[in-house]
Structures are given as C-alpha cells and as structure tokens.
Amino acid sequence: MNLTVLIITKNAEDTIKKTLESVTGWATSTTIIDDYSIDKTKHIARDYGCTVLLHSSFNFGEQRAFALSHVSTEWILVLDSDEVLTPANKKEIEMEILDTEFDGYYLQFRNHLFGKKLMQGELHKKLVLLRTQKAFITAKEIHEQYEVNGKVGVLLTEVNHYSYRSILQITRKFFDYSIRQAREYKRMHKKYGVKELFLNPFHMFYSRFIIDGGYKDGVARIILDKAFALMEFFSYVLIPFVKTKTRISVDCGPYSVGGIVQSGIDRLLQGIYSNASKEYDYFWFSFANASHNKLPTHFFSQLWLPLSTILNRCDVFLGAAGNIPPLLSHFPIKKILFLHDFGFFSSPDKYDSSAKRLQKQTEGSIRRADSIVLFHDEIYKEFIQRYPQYSYKVVVIPAGADHLEKIKEKPVFIQSKKPLILFVGVVKPVKRIDTILAAIGNMYCVIAGPQEKEYVKTLKIGKTQNIQFLQNVSDGQLKWLYKKADVLVYTSEHEGFCYPVLEALTLGLPVIAFDLPLFHEYKKYFPHLTLVKTVEKMKKELNNIEKVSKIVPRDNPYSWKTFNSTLRALWQPARLPRPLNKIAFIVVLYKTPDEEKKRLEREIRKIGVQSYAIYWIENSPNSKGYAAGINEGIRNGLLDNCDLFIALNPDISLDNITAAAILRVANEFSVWGFAMKQNDTIYYGGEIDEWRLSGGLLKKKPAVIFLSVDFVSGSLMGFSRNVVGTIGLWDESYFMYYEDVDYCQRAREAGLSVGIDSSAIYEHFETSQTNRKKKNWIALSRWKFFWKYSNVKQKIRELLRLPKTFANL
Numbered sequence: 001m002n003l004t005v006l007i008i009t010k011n012a013e014d015t016i017k018k019t020l021e022s023v024t025g026w027a028t029s030t031t032i033i034d035d036y037s038i039d040k041t042k043h044i045a046r047d048y049g050c051t052v053l054l055h056s057s058f059n060f061g062e063q064r065a066f067a068l069s070h071v072s073t074e075w076i077l078v079l080d081s082d083e084v085l086t087p088a089n090k091k092e093i094e095m096e097i098l099d100t101e102f103d104g105y106y107l108q109f110r111n112h113l114f115g116k117k118l119m120q121g122e123l124h125k126k127l128v129l130l131r132t133q134k135a136f137i138t139a140k141e142i143h144e145q146y147e148v149n150g151k152v153g154v155l156l157t158e159v160n161h162y163s164y165r166s167i168l169q170i171t172r173k174f175f176d177y178s179i180r181q182a183r184e185y186k187r188m189h190k191k192y193g194v195k196e197l198f199l200n201p202f203h204m205f206y207s208r209f210i211i212d213g214g215y216k217d218g219v220a221r222i223i224l225d226k227a228f229a230l231m232e233f234f235s236y237v238l239i240p241f242v243k244t245k246t247r248i249s250v251d252c253g254p255y256s257v258g259g260i261v262q263s264g265i266d267r268l269l270q271g272i273y274s275n276a277s278k279e280y281d282y283f284w285f286s287f288a289n290a291s292h293n294k295l296p297t298h299f300f301s302q303l304w305l306p307l308s309t310i311l312n313r314c315d316v317f318l319g320a321a322g323n324i325p326p327l328l329s330h331f332p333i334k335k336i337l338f339l340h341d342f343g344f345f346s347s348p349d350k351y352d353s354s355a356k357r358l359q360k361q362t363e364g365s366i367r368r369a370d371s372i373v374l375f376h377d378e379i380y381k382e383f384i385q386r387y388p389q390y391s392y393k394v395v396v397i398p399a400g401a402d403h404l405e406k407i408k409e410k411p412v413f414i415q416s417k418k419p420l421i422l423f424v425g426v427v428k429p430v431k432r433i434d435t436i437l438a439a440i441g442n443m444y445c446v447i448a449g450p451q452e453k454e455y456v457k458t459l460k461i462g463k464t465q466n467i468q469f470l471q472n473v474s475d476g477q478l479k480w481l482y483k484k485a486d487v488l489v490y491t492s493e494h495e496g497f498c499y500p501v502l503e504a505l506t507l508g509l510p511v512i513a514f515d516l517p518l519f520h521e522y523k524k525y526f527p528h529l530t531l532v533k534t535v536e537k538m539k540k541e542l543n544n545i546e547k548v549s550k551i552v553p554r555d556n557p558y559s560w561k562t563f564n565s566t567l568r569a570l571w572q573p574a575r576l577p578r579p580l581n582k583i584a585f586i587v588v589l590y591k592t593p594d595e596e597k598k599r600l601e602r603e604i605r606k607i608g609v610q611s612y613a614i615y616w617i618e619n620s621p622n623s624k625g626y627a628a629g630i631n632e633g634i635r636n637g638l639l640d641n642c643d644l645f646i647a648l649n650p651d652i653s654l655d656n657i658t659a660a661a662i663l664r665v666a667n668e669f670s671v672w673g674f675a676m677k678q679n680d681t682i683y684y685g686g687e688i689d690e691w692r693l694s695g696g697l698l699k700k701k702p703a704v705i706f707l708s709v710d711f712v713s714g715s716l717m718g719f720s721r722n723v724v725g726t727i728g729l730w731d732e733s734y735f736m737y738y739e740d741v742d743y744c745q746r747a748r749e750a751g752l753s754v755g756i757d758s759s760a761i762y763e764h765f766e767t768s769q770t771n772r773k774k775k776n777w778i779a780l781s782r783w784k785f786f787w788k789y790s791n792v793k794q795k796i797r798e799l800l801r802l803p804k805t806f807a808n809l
Contacts, residue, residue: 001094003027003075004132006067010035012081013044015162020048022085027077033067041081042668047704054667064146065137076135078128078146080161083109088157093129096155103150105129109161113217113224117160120221121212127152164224174227178234182242185235192236200236205229245281246571249314249333251305252286253321259290260474262450263426264340267499269320271400275564283312301325309333316571322358324365334571337369340496342382343430347493366390371570375399375497378517384638391638392725397567400560401502403475409483410476414468417444419545422485422509424478424500425492427451427469433459435491435514439538442466445489448473448481482507487545489538490514502558505529508550512541525556583612583662584642586633588626590619592650603654609662613640626714627730627739634729638721645724647740649715653763661760662718665706670752671719671744673712674760685709685756688741691794693786695741701758708755710748714740715764719747726750737774738781745789 005027009016023030030050034042045052055066064078075097079085089107096105104127111122127146134148164170185192208214208225215221250257255266257273269284276282284292285308287300295304306327309317317328319337328335339362348355366372372393374380380396414420421443425431433447437459448470461467473481482488488504490513495501498518504511505526513519515531523529528551532538585604589597597616604614615636617629624632630647637645644666657674665672676683676697683697688710695711717740727746730739744754786798 001026001028001075001097002073003077003093003097004071004073005030006033006064006071006076006078007031007050007081008033008035008063008067009037009041009045009081011037011039012041013037013039014165015082016041016044018084018162019079019081020045020050022090023077023079024048026085026090028073031067031070033063033070035063043704043706046668046706068132068135068137071132074132076130076132078130079159082162082165084160084162086157086160089155089159092155092157096153097129100153101151102153103131103134104146104148104152106152106154108155108158110158111164112160112162113164113220114166115162116217116220118214118217118221118224120214120216121208122217123158125154129155167223170224170227174231175234178231178238179242181231181235182238183244186239186242186244190239192239196236197233201229201233204232243281243313243315245279246316247281247283247312247314248316248318248571249283249285249305249309249312250318251301251321251323252284252288252291253300254286254288256286256288256291257284258292259288260472261478264497264499265321267403268338268399268497271403271560272318272320272564272567274403275400275560277564277568280568283308283314285309303327319365319369322365323361324368326364326368329368334371335369336371336373336567336570337365338373339366339379339383340375341379341494342386343494343496345386347430366393369393371395373397373567373570376518376521378521379496381639384635388635388638388724389728390725392721395566395570397563398557399497399499400563401499401506401556401558403560404479404482404503404507407475407479409480410474411480412470412473412477414446414470414481414484415444415466417466419443419486419542420484421445421542422481422488422504423447423449423490424473424481424488424504425449425490428455430493432491432493432514435535436489437461437465437467439489439491439535439542440465441539441542443542444468446470446481446485448478478503479507482509485509487512487542489542491538492516495519501529506556506558510545510550512538512545514538527551582640582642583609583644583646584633584637584640585612585614585646585648586617586630586637587614587648587650588617588619588629588633589650590623592620596650600648600650600652600654607654607657607662608659610659613637613642625732625735625739627734628732630714630739631729631732634724638724642721644718644720646716646718647714649764651765652715653765654716655763656761658760661757665755665757665760666718666720668706668753668757669708669755670723671712671717671747671754673717673756674762675756675758676713676715677761677763678766682761683713684758686711686713686741688745691797692782693790693794694782695738695785705757705759706755707758708753710754711741711744712754712756713764714743716762717743719743723747723752726752734781734784736777736781738778738785742785742788745785 005023007019009032020030032045032050032052033055034052036054042052053070055063106125106127107129108123108125111118130146130148134150136147205225208228209221214225252269255262255269257269261267261270285295285305287295287297295308301323302325306325309328310331314333316334316336319335322339324335324337344355344358366387370393374383374394374396375398377396380394383394384391421440423436423445426449427433427447442464444466446468450471482504488500488509488511490501490511495516495518501511501513502522505522505528510528512530512532515533519529519531530541532541587600601614615633617632619629634645673685681699683699684702684707686695686697686709688695698709727750731742734742747754
C-alpha cells in the first residue's frame, strides 16, 4: 500500500502514542510535522520510526500545506494527533485505494468526551484521504479545508477522535479557537450586535444539547455544549481586542522620525521609517515635540517607553538607541537591540560622566535582547571578544546609504571658495574636530551637524582659518553639500557605521578618513575612499584634492530596502531551523604526534560536512588545561561564524561518524555525543551518582536510538551557538577531567537537553590511561564538582566518609 500518514503535532505526548500504534506497520511511512514541541512528542515519534520535520506557523492550514510538499507516496492520510484508526478503518482504506476512480475520500470521525464515545450529533466528515498529486489545502486560521482536483468518495467506517479529554484541555482548545475566529472576523470586517453576542451562543447550546439530542449522552455533555456556546460568544467579544497585524514599538529617544536628521541613530530611524511595511503597525515612541507617539521626557526609557509598549500590546521592540528597558524582560515581546559601537568602553574619557552608565546599560540590554543587530563585521569581532556567550543572538546587517538618491537637492548659503572641505556629523569630542582644523590649514571648510556647545568652545580656530558651521541641515541641503564639496574629511575615533562617509561615497564624493577597521569594508566598493593614519598624511592628500575627480560608484550592498527586509525576518515566525552553515571541530593538543593530527584530519574530512573548520589548540607550551583549550576554540569558531561546535580529543577515531548522524543528533539534543568504544567496551553516555555526584559511564545498551543522559564524554561533545549563549564557556578552573560533566550539568540546570545517538559509535584510545597523575586529577576534579553542586545532606555524608576517600587516592 503506497500511503503516507501525515500528523501535525505540538506538545502531543499525551495522545500521540495511540495514534502511532494504530498506523505503525500498516502505512508505508508516517511523517510528523512538529511545531517545536517542548515535551516528548518528537522522541515518541522517532521511537515509532516516524520521519519528524520541524515547522512553525500561526495557522493550521499552512502547516498542512507544508506537510503535503514532503510526501512522495501516491496516497496521503492526514490525521490529528488525537485521532486513532480502527482495524475496520484500515481494512476499508486498503480495499478502496487499490483500484479506484476517486482522488479523495471523506472519513467519518466519532468524537469522544472524557474517553466515552458521543453518539448524538458528534459524527463529522473530513476529506483527509487524498491522492497526493491531486491534493491541495486552503490555508485558514482554523477549520482548514482539504481539497482535491477530482472525484471524491465517502468511507463508511468511523475513526475514533479523542478530542475532548479534560475540562482544562477543552477550555484551552476552545479559547484558542475563539481567538483565531475573532481574528478571522476582524479581517473580514464582520459586523456584530446583540444577536451575535447573545442569541447565537444560546442557539449553539440549544441546537447541540436539545435538537441534536446531546442530552442523551449524559450530564457531562452539558460541559461540552456550554463550551461551544462560550466559544461562539468569545469569537465576537474578542474582535476589538485581537490583533490582525504584528505591532512594532520603536525607541526613537529624542528624535522625531520624518524630520531633520540629527545623528547616526536618527538616520537609522529614518531608514526604518521610510521603508516601513504596511503589513505591520508601528509605534514611534519619542519625547521630541513633533514625534508621532510623544511620551514624557522624565523616566522615558525606564518607565514610559516600556509601559507604552506593553499597553499597546506590541509584539516587537526595536531598541534603536542601544537600550532594552528592564521592564520588558518580564513580557513575551521580541526584543531587538541595535549596537552601533563600543566607543564608551574603549574611550570613556570622550563621554564625560556618561560612559559608565552607557556601559552598564549596554551590558544589561545585551542580556535582555532576543536578537542583536550589528552593522559590520569589525564590530562583530569586537562583540565576540567581549561577549562570546551571546554570539548566538547576533546578526550582521549593513545599514542603507541610498536614501538621498530620491531626495531633491536644496541649496544652502555657503561661500563660493574652492576647494570646499566638508565634515558632516555631531560636533563632539569623539569626532576629533580639532584634528580636522589642524589638517585643513587655511582651506575653506563647512562643518555641518548638531553641536555640543561646551566642546565647540574648546576648539581653537585660527584667525586665518575659514570655518563655517551649519546646523539643522535637511536631507535636501545635505545632498546639495555632498554634490558641491570637493572632499569629505573624517577623523572620528570610533564608528559603528558612519553614515556621512557612506552617504558621500555613494554619491561619488571623495573621502579622506582616518584609518578605522570599518572603512576597510567600504574600500571594497568605493575606490575614492582614501585612508590615512596621521594629520600630516591627511594634509598631503588635501593639498592634492583638486587632482581627484568625483566618480560614479558601482553597486554596493548598502540598501535600506534590503536592511529592512532582513530586519523583519528577525521577528517573523520561524519556518525551519536555520541550516547549520559551518561546524567547528575543536581539537586540544598536548604533545600530540603529527601522524595523529593527520589521521584525525582525514577522518574529519571523510565525515562529509560541507562547511567546517578545524581549530588545533596547542596546549603543550602552556599547559592551560582542556577547558581553556576548548574555550579558545569556541572563540575562534564564533569569529568565523560557526553554528555548531564539536570538542574532540586527538586520541579518537571518527571512522563510523557521518554528517547525517551529526545533524540528526544535533537536532535532537542541545548538548550531545555518540556511543563511545573504549578498551573493547561500548559506553552510552554517563550518569551522575545521586549521593557522591561522581560521574560514571553507562555500559547497558539502550532500547532507543536517542538516549537522554546526565553527561556526555568530553572526548567527543557537540553543542550549538545557542548553548554557548545560554550557559557560556567551559569552566577553566577544572584543569583536567569533569569539565565535560560540569558543562552538561550547567546545560541541564538551564533546561537544555543532553543526550547521545546510541546507533553511531566512535572509538577512544584513551592514551592518558598511562599517566600516573590521572587518578589524582580525577579525584580533585570530582571533589571540585561535588562542592559546586552538592546540597547540605550530600556534603555531610561526604565529610563522614572522608577517611575512605583519602584511602582510595
């Protein structure tokens, strides 16, 4: 029989077993589309030999449409996780699809309440047996329709549907339906009044309980039919309160979007504002007078901003000013943080008394953020050095620079002298305007941008110097200045993205700037960017500026449209897990022979991973310890944008490990490994003794492929960026042994899963078994682990048996 059973699941461990028992061994295959269950649904499905695919969607129809695209058999049978086939169902299906003119069949489903079959009005038909090539699904929020291009028949036997299992389950199910239905009504602009609010629910109960004879099923039927009536009532009551669009809260701080750009943050906001999608509702919160959503200035970021975000039921918060308010951490709002640079860390003297406050605010915001947006690779490298444990949150999105292309030029009053030197930006210490003054000499220079007045007073402008300051410059005037100037100069000490330089380059204006790592990225696309390291070099370049002509720049990646589409992907629901782009193999060496390295390198290559890097961490000269070596490899892997990390001992063989096995177990567990063969014995992970907290390896072969364990051997342990972000790096206070047990313990305490794939085996030669110090190292590390995680009772017991412990050393 060429048929696939298709089941959509989410946290269905209570019902899925009966469903799978009814189809396993009968259907050609069973495919589970799981919406990221946090219970044992996936484990149960795999134990029954099902194919499990992860996919998330806000509506059932889209889930089933996705599922259909992954079926290759002639026929498909779509079941819910609480629907169970009987022997009569299976026999009838087999007979019908052997030779039929139909392309689909309705199956009849008999509902059950609290395990009891309902006989009155609870038999319904669904088109779920379909010829795959003729099937399609109409995606709706609820009650999705299954359709086929062809003739449709009806089967007579009944499928058991255990749809109403408890009062709590019924309440949750029907309230969820009410919300989805209310959302559908709101999109349809459905009108409602007294009839819909009060008469419809009463009619629903009366029809089901009296007319359809529900009372014959017993008193318990009142609960079910009353739930249907309440669902009808709430489907209308909730219409004003449900959201049909995702709501976005934007922290605009002192800036009002749509006005004159005052800084880099303001330019970022304008870029988001000008490309805002109509699919979302935006709230532009600011304390500026001309803002769209004005809030009080005092306690703006601590109170009014998060409170307004919560009261407006926003789904996403954009921390464009580099701050995530602490109050938002208590609410299920997607928090996206924008980090421009780390200038207040590396040059705190340039920020007066605000540097420490900004440092504290930034570190707290990084912890609270769900995603962190950086604007270029150089700031990403600095981020990894400072906060490697949060690297999994980071996405690098180059901001746009094409916003002036459609702006009409607007002249501004300046002198007609040539050459015209231009600086654009906030006049403050970190921009080092005094350096510009030293470099330009007597040349005419226009400095356009807001000013910090106290800093301007400190500038020593020579009597013969010709400097003109401009403030409140519009985009039209800014474009005119870029077109009229001969060169833009930039001497800033730190830059996160530097919009003025990129704007000028995009419009073809030559730029002379002090050499910052960021500008090397721009140099790839803009040959008219000149980088210097000293004032003297800048003077020399400025003296030759008349020989430099403006050019038409080539294509570049700095588009606001691209930026916004990438940004929106951060808060849209996930469809599938992001593919593992790169795997880091971290091998810690200590006096390892070259032949051993070459052998292991061949075996890693043989695994068949498409993109990977091997980090050979040499500990021979420094004796740093295994955990320190692994941490060094993790940092290197994060800088290289690796997604998955595999810690390895050099004295292992990976001959039996494949890329498919790695991806399979990595999808199953957060921290994982494989069965380990050592001294002719196969071990299946490890367990921790409940009293002594000592780690021991498991010899008994499990009955399942994927086995949850207390810890995985550090001779081969895998984990993802998310794990590093959740629990950090390895504990380097363990010199050798138990650092792997400790990492797994921390993962389990953080709610992460730890386990092995028992079907794949690697070999550990255990060259350290001849080391005389091994026994002492194990004892000391176990002792450290014990005191770190033991409770009072365990400590007292261990102290009482100290004589025995020392006797065993």
